[in-house]
Amino acid sequence: MSASVLDLRNLSVRFTTPDGDVAAVSELSLSVGKGECLGIVGESGSGKSQTFLAAMGLLAHNGHAVGEAIFGGVNLVAADESTLNGLRGDKLAMIFQDPMTSLTPHMKVGHQLTEVLVRHRNLKSTAARDRAIAMLRRVQIPEPERRFEMYPHELSGGLRQRVMIAMALLCGPELIIADEPTTALDVTIQAQILDLIRRAKEELGTAVILITHDLGVVAGMADRVAVMYAGRIVELGDVHQIFNAPQHPYTKGLLACTPRLDDATASALVTIPGQPPNLQRLPKGCAYHPRCQNVMDRCRAEKPPLMSAGGGGLKACFLENFGRFQAGAVVP
Amino acid sequence: MWSYFARRVAIGIPTLWAIITVCFFMMRLTPGGPFDGEAPVPPEILANLRARFHLDDPLWRQYLDYVANLLRGDFGPSFKYRDFNVTTLIAQGFPVSLQNGFSALVIAIMIGVPLGIFAALGQNTRRDYMVSAVAMTGIVIPNFIMGHVLILVFGVWLKDSVFHLPAGGWADGALSNRVLPVFCLSLPYIAYLVRITRGGMIEAMRANYIRTARAKGLPFRLVVLRHALKSALIPVVTFLGPATAFLLTGSMVVETIFQIPGIGRYFVQGALNRDYTLVMGVTILSAALIIAMNLIVDLLYSLLDPRVRYEGKR
Numbered sequence: 106m107s108a109s110v111l112d113l114r115n116l117s118v119r120f121t122t123p124d125g126d127v128a129a130v131s132e133l134s135l136s137v138g139k140g141e142c143l144g145i146v147g148e149s150g151s152g153k154s155q156t157f158l159a160a161m162g163l164l165a166h167n168g169h170a171v172g173e174a175i176f177g178g179v180n181l182v183a184a185d186e187s188t189l190n191g192l193r194g195d196k197l198a199m200i201f202q203d204p205m206t207s208l209t210p211h212m213k214v215g216h217q218l219t220e221v222l223v224r225h226r227n228l229k230s231t232a233a234r235d236r237a238i239a240m241l242r243r244v245q246i247p248e249p250e251r252r253f254e255m256y257p258h259e260l261s262g263g264l265r266q267r268v269m270i271a272m273a274l275l276c277g278p279e280l281i282i283a284d285e286p287t288t289a290l291d292v293t294i295q296a297q298i299l300d301l302i303r304r305a306k307e308e309l310g311t312a313v314i315l316i317t318h319d320l321g322v323v324a325g326m327a328d329r330v331a332v333m334y335a336g337r338i339v340e341l342g343d344v345h346q347i348f349n350a351p352q353h354p355y356t357k358g359l360l361a362c363t364p365r366l367d368d369a370t371a372s373a374l375v376t377i378p379g380q381p382p383n384l385q386r387l388p389k390g391c392a393y394h395p396r397c398q399n400v401m402d403r404c405r406a407e408k409p410p411l412m413s414a415g416g417g418g419l420k421a422c423f424l425e426n427f428g429r430f431q432a433g434a435v436v437p
Numbered sequence: 438m439w440s441y442f443a444r445r446v447a448i449g450i451p452t453l454w455a456i457i458t459v460c461f462f463m464m465r466l467t468p469g470g471p472f473d474g475e476a477p478v479p480p481e482i483l484a485n486l487r488a489r490f491h492l493d494d495p496l497w498r499q500y501l502d503y504v505a506n507l508l509r510g511d512f513g514p515s516f517k518y519r520d521f522n523v524t525t526l527i528a529q530g531f532p533v534s535l536q537n538g539f540s541a542l543v544i545a546i547m548i549g550v551p552l553g554i555f556a557a558l559g560q561n562t563r564r565d566y567m568v569s570a571v572a573m574t575g576i577v578i579p580n581f582i583m584g585h586v587l588i589l590v591f592g593v594w595l596k597d598s599v600f601h602l603p604a605g606g607w608a609d610g611a612l613s614n615r616v617l618p619v620f621c622l623s624l625p626y627i628a629y630l631v632r633i634t635r636g637g638m639i640e641a642m643r644a645n646y647i648r649t650a651r652a653k654g655l656p657f658r659l660v661v662l663r664h665a666l667k668s669a670l671i672p673v674v675t676f677l678g679p680a681t682a683f684l685l686t687g688s689m690v691v692e693t694i695f696q697i698p699g700i701g702r703y704f705v706q707g708a709l710n711r712d713y714t715l716v717m718g719v720t721i722l723s724a725a726l727i728i729a730m731n732l733i734v735d736l737l738y739s740l741l742d743p744r745v746r747y748e749g750k751r
């Protein structure tokens with residue numbers, strides 16, 4: 106891994122709500138290398154989106170981030186709106202989950218693309234138009250000239266997500282944050298969209314952060330994977346290690362929930378028993394302990410820090426040599 | 438799309454006819470009649486009057502005559518203002534109400550909409566609370582009180598200052614005579630528009646596509662004006678349709694307080710006097726306006742949101 110593109114250091118995100126504060130992300134540190142694809146996985150509510158929305162300066166009004174998110178020498182968390190606006194859409198791009206609602210309904214697709222180029226590249230409208238249409242062609246949108254003049258509702262979900270990707274790629278960003286880019290799409294379309302993102306990464310050398318709750322998506326795409334639980338990273342490692350020798354009981358649980366093509370007996374209906382944690386009142390010690398099958402006395406009292414898991418990976422768990430257990434062996 | 442609107446206009450005609458018919462018979466069903474004043478009219482005179490206004494004809498006959506006259510643009514004679522016919526009364530009064538209502542509408546939009554946006558963008562800050570509190574006051578204070586307060590302040594207390602404004606009267610539409618009534622008319626609409634625009638803008642700014650627009654690095658001003666404003670205005674347009682029809686047909690309260698010769702006062706006076714033709718005249722006028730405004734609202738929807746489709750394609 107060469108120099109990093111984005112460095113999160115002790116990033117925390119809290120939301121103020123009428124019934125108390127929500128600790129969505131807690132003291133999270135993470136870095137993404139140049140041209141790397143980092144997968145972020147975890148159950149719904151584990152803080153995946155808010156971590157990176159905080160880095161983009163796009164938190165909801167009641168959200169507040171502290172810590173650092175260093176991008177190109179700038180701490181995005183402390184940066185003012187105009188600094189952020191200079192980076193967003195140019196060097197730093199984001200693709201959102203729901204292509205149905207993520208494009209402005211009353212603006213033509215073309216205008217929504219060209220405004221990025223006008224904003225960051227100062228292009229005149231004809232030049233911007235040419236660039237935008239070329240980009241639509243590049244993301245394999247058929248008849249790009251015609252699509253350019255259409256409104257978002259006239260496109261299918263898959264085409265809209267292609268438009269979103271084209272929009273993200275327009276200025277040749279150093280980092281693309283893709284937040285569940287395929288969750289809302291059909292399975293066949295999903296594969297095409299992932300392929301586009303992979304090609305952008307390979308051809309343009311763009312670093313990609315791929316947020317998903319679907320480990321299957323991460324398997325074919327990511328170089329490294331960070332597993333999040335209750336606003337923290339519980340395991341971070343090389344994609345092969347995460348899949349073949351998970352070091353954290355939660356990662357193992359997630360894997361057990363993922364249907365595998367090579368295992369016909371696995372059922373998609375398996376879920377990790379127990380409730381996801383309440384972020385307003387996190388359990389003492391390891392946040393996963395109420396659901397952990399390997400829980401020890403120590404886990405209820407002490408919070409496990411991120412420590413070396415061997416093989417260059419990190420884990421937040423007190424268990425030793427957990428990876429050596431077979432999946433069946435840990436079940437009491 | 439145009440065929441849709443052509444059809445809407447075509448549907449408007451039977452709608453109007455239905456309103457005319459229902460209104461005609463309902464008027465006749467209400468107890469009392471146009472000549473039941475406080476002082477009883479001598480029987481011979483009453484008989485003459487009834488004959489002159491064809492009230493002795495069978496009801497269906499009166500109805501057919503009325504509709505036939507309408508088709509010729511004749512709203513019939515007023516029962517109360519006997520030297521006038523209703524067409525003349527409306528022709529004299531409507532322009533006055535129309536001008537005042539239109540001025541009030543423009544002022545309400547120009548003040549209410551920007552204030553609503555201003556409040557929404559500072560949601561839950563002091564400026565939002567201040568604007569919303571003022572708007573709430575505007576809605577809560579009825580205009581018969583506001584009218585008298587305005588008269589008291591500008592017509593009486595400030596009588597000897599440069600801010601003095603006439604307390605009432607029309608003076609053939611002199612500007613100074615218009616200021617207070619137009620202001621009084623527009624106040625509640627400013628207040629409603631602030632609230633509705635604020636709500637629409639807050640809702641629009643929550644949309645996912647606003648996050649996308651911000652993620653592109655667009656300056657805030659562009660995010661608001663280009664990406665949020667149109668959908669924020671949809672509830673505003675919905676409100677303005679009927680509100681415009683209301684404003685343009687004059688306000689009984691405001692026209693009475695400021696002694697303005699518009700048609701707003703005819704609604705109530707006409708109904709109290711059982712002035713059948715006058716009530717019919719102003720009702721038809723407002724019904725036609727409401728139908729027209731609804732059509733314009735639909736047109737505006739399609740400008741604000743391309744997803745709005747009209748059955749029967751484009």
Ligand SMILES: Nc1ncnc2c1ncn2[C@@H]1O[C@H](COP(=O)(O)OP(=O)(O)OP(=O)(O)O)[C@@H](O)[C@H]1O
Pocket residue numbers: 120121122127129147148149150151152153154155156165166167168318384
């Ligand atoms: N505006 C907000 N106010 C209060 N709480 C919020 C707000 N936005 C998010 N949260 C909370 O922050 C937590 C983390 O949310 P986040 O969106 O990061 O989850 P996620 O891991 O992306 O899950 P998903 O897979 O559902 O997208 C959630 O529990 C959510 O309820």
Ligand code: SF4
Pocket residue numbers: 353354355391392393394397398399400401404409421422423424
């Ligand atoms: S620290 Fe303890 S409770 Fe937490 S995951 Fe590890 S074994 Fe389970």
Ligand SMILES: [Mg+2]
Pocket residue numbers: 153154155284285
């Ligand atoms: Mg999310």
